[in-house]
Amino acid sequence: MHYQISRNGQEYGPYTLEDLERYLGTGNVLPTDLAKGETMTEWVPVSTLLAGKVPPAAGAPASEPFVGSASTYTNVGTVTGAAGGGYSGFEYGAPGYGAANPNVLAASSYPDAPNLHWGLYLLFAVLTCGWFSKVFTVVQAVWMKKVQPNSIALWFYIGAYVLAFINAYRSRLIMISILSHHYDPFHTAGGGGLTLLYWALIIASRFMMKSSLEEHFNGPEPVGLRLSGVMTFFFGGVYFQAKLNEINAVKAAARYAAPGAVRPY
Numbered sequence: 001m002h003y004q005i006s007r008n009g010q011e012y013g014p015y016t017l018e019d020l021e022r023y024l025g026t027g028n029v030l031p032t033d034l035a036k037g038e039t040m041t042e043w044v045p046v047s048t049l050l051a052g053k054v055p056p057a058a059g060a061p062a063s064e065p066f067v068g069s070a071s072t073y074t075n076v077g078t079v080t081g082a083a084g085g086g087y088s089g090f091e092y093g094a095p096g097y098g099a100a101n102p103n104v105l106a107a108s109s110y111p112d113a114p115n116l117h118w119g120l121y122l123l124f125a126v127l128t129c130g131w132f133s134k135v136f137t138v139v140q141a142v143w144m145k146k147v148q149p150n151s152i153a154l155w156f157y158i159g160a161y162v163l164a165f166i167n168a169y170r171s172r173l174i175m176i177s178i179l180s181h182h183y184d185p186f187h188t189a190g191g192g193g194l195t196l197l198y199w200a201l202i203i204a205s206r207f208m209m210k211s212s213l214e215e216h217f218n219g220p221e222p223v224g225l226r227l228s229g230v231m232t233f234f235f236g237g238v239y240f241q242a243k244l245n246e247i248n249a250v251k252a253a254a255r256y257a258a259p260g261a262v263r264p265y
Contacts, residue, residue, distance in 0.1 A: 006034040006043060011223060014038075019219070020046060026109065028220050099265035108221055110147045112251060113244035114139050121241045134161050137237040140244070141205070144212050147220070151212035153205050167194045206236040213240065223247055 002014035007030070015023070023029035024046065031047035116136070125133035138161070141154035210232045217225035225247070231239045 001037045001039065003035045003037045003049070003095060005029060005046070006036070012218065015219070017050070020050060023220060024050065026220070028222070095120065100218040108251065110216075110221060111143065112248050113143055114241070115245060115248050116241065117240050118242040118245055122238050127236070133237055136208075136241075137205075140237060140240060144216075145207060148212045148216045151208065153208035153212060156201050156205040156208060160198050160205060162196055163201065167198065170194070202236070203233065206232050209236075209240060213243070217247060221247075221251075223250055 002016060003020065004011050004013040005015065005020075006012075020035065024031065029046055031045060031050075033046045035049045036043045065239050112134070121133070121136060125136075138154065140155055140158050141151070144151045145154050170175035191206055207229075209225045210229070214225055214227060217223045225243065227239075227243065
């Protein structure tokens, strides 16, 4: 059975019982949060749902959970010296980030995403005829695998790029055969099939990455992420990087605003 979690009017999920136990241990889910299963008619506290499985620390009285909204943290101001560099006026309640929870993000133990600016990503991709993009999408997928272990985008990217190398090597052999006047079209056929398979794997990888990003950033690190299918299809890694830059900025601001945080001067 899968369960929805409700906190301050915001709903998250669906999650399995194993998910809830894991998130309870990390502090992403509180015992005071309300849970409701697919066949349940009423909401019950998570502590009741997981009766006997609530860690002692999690079972202690907790303060009222705080979830950002469109009217919360709407003007952070300029932050310098934080991870990811300086930025100003970033809103937790900005479109697409209305469910951000500063407390959870500030205490997050998950590593930040690769933080190369998307403009540099695009520039390097153009200068290297797309090869930088291939390398960096693997970097993104490796990070995704660390924070969302069920993600399989990495393996599809690797499969696609192995095909790209095979096709590049095959093209080199064709060029050599042409220059040596030994070109045999029957022995060099099949390149179109490899190219089609490559692009099928790339598109599949992008949408797997999209699914994993939305799952992670609406669960363990809830920022209410929603990604466009059209942008995912056409722009893939550079589009993901632009969103990851924004999320890193949100996490940096949450750490800056956390009680006891060292303020930069």
